[in-house]
Amino acid sequence: MVLDLVAIGVAAGAACTAYVVAAAKVVKQYERGVVFRLGRLRDRVREPGFTMIVPFVDRLHKVNMQIVTMPVPAQEGITRDNVTVRVDAVVYFKVVDASDALVKVEDYRFAVSQMAQTSLRSIIGKSELDDLLSNREKLNQGLELMIDSPALGWGVSVDRVEIKDVSLPETMKRSMARQAEADRERRARVINADAELQASKKLAEAAHQMSETPAALQLRLLQTVMAVAAEKNSTLVLPIPVELLRFLERGSAPAPEAEPHREAHDVKPPLHTPVTNSTAMPGTPHPPMPVVPESPAALDDQAHGGHESLGGAAR
Secondary structure: OHHHHHHHHHHOOOOHHHHHHHHHEEEEEEEEEEEEEEEEEEOOEEEEEEEEEOOOOEEEEEEEEEOOOEEEEEEEEEOOOEEEEEEEEEEEEEEHHHHHHHHOOOOHHHHHHHHHHHHHHHHHHHHHHHHHHHHHHHHHHHHHHOOOOOHHHHOOEEEEEEEEEEOHHHHHHHHHHHHHHHHHHHHHHHHHHHHHHHHHHHHHHHHHHHHHHHHHHHHHHHHHHHHHHHOOOOOOOOOOHHHHHHHHHOOOOOOOOOOOOOHHHOOOOOOOOOOOOOOOOOOOOOOOOOOOOOOOHHHHHHHHHHHHHHHHHHO
């Protein structure tokens, strides 16, 4: 009798132990427990920690509440300016309602992945190439809004979306490289022209200042010669001032010819002509002066004057 009671007690203890083991569940900190009793959703979501369910009646589903990083496969599309590109992205999302994530969608991960791919293709078709390359923040916000709108009904919240890479055809890459090179060359020319303009203004001011003090030009010349000679060059270029050239030009100019009305005694005899004494030879007359032809203007005046005198006499 005692043995039977002991056996019954042991069996009851084993049954209780098995029941407790089957009913005891542990929910981790980053998880939430959703209980289905005979296939019906229980309203209360089990919080992290130790919890009990009815064995063989309740079924506990644990939902991960951590942020999920999901890469979006590269999508190929044509932009609004007719350029074929290949774009891939990354979606960061998390479950905010464990019950809706299990009940309202079969597989919320797969659903978010498909929605991200569709939205990415739509964004490619609505954007231009320059926006995909330089204005990604705005595209990321638009892509996040497109994915987050339907995902909220599934108990999922999209944290952020980032476009990873934009692949371009090789011909387009070469064209963009030539465009960038031409733009840089244009900016370099503009900068050089601006520098030349500023330098010309400064040189004009310096020339104006040196014109007031000519000695400054000579000092500047000597300073330039010193700077050139300091490099230990075998050839030294020495510029000649313009004023020196003008002085030499004035010095080498021919003397002016004798005027027609000059008297005979002002003309000196040439060196090879023998000098005669006028007192020793009183009967020798002075040689006649050479007759200098008058200018055409004077002859013209005389002709007109003669005609006028003739006209007066005739009158």
